[in-house]
Amino acid sequence: xxxxxxxxxxxxSATGTPRPNPRTVCKGxxxxxxxxxxxxxxxxxxxxxxxxxxxxxxxxxxxxxxxSSAK
Ligand SMILES: [Zn+2]
Numbered sequence: 001x002x003x004x005x006x007x008x009x010x011x012x013s014a015t016g017t018p019r020p021n022p023r024t025v026c027k028g029x030x031x032x033x034x035x036x037x038x039x040x041x042x043x044x045x046x047x048x049x050x051x052x053x054x055x056x057x058x059x060x061x062x063x064x065x066x067x068s069s070a071k
Contacts, residue, residue, distance in 0.1 A: 017060075026062050028055025 011033070012019050020032030029036045030053035038051040052058040 020060055024061050026053060026056035026060050028053045030056060030060060032060045034058040034060035 011017075011031075015033070017033060020026075025032035026034070033053070034056060035050040035052050035058060037045070037048040039045075039048050053060070056063055
């Protein structure tokens with residue numbers, strides 16, 4: 001009687017991270033998470049450290065591009 005229930009959980013709800021706004025979400029490796037697993041060959045997923053996204057600096061939001069001619 002063991003009926004398997006497959007519940008699809010995406011990475012956002014799995015980690016409790018609010019879904020990012022597609023207009024402001026970081027387009028770097030973090031995909032809006034602010035950090036991403038630094039996967040290396042030979043390292044298991046459980047031992048893979050999360051590193052801060054260099055693009056957004058951990059905010060998960062796409063950095064605001066300012067005009068270089070401003071100011
Ligand atoms: Zn990022």
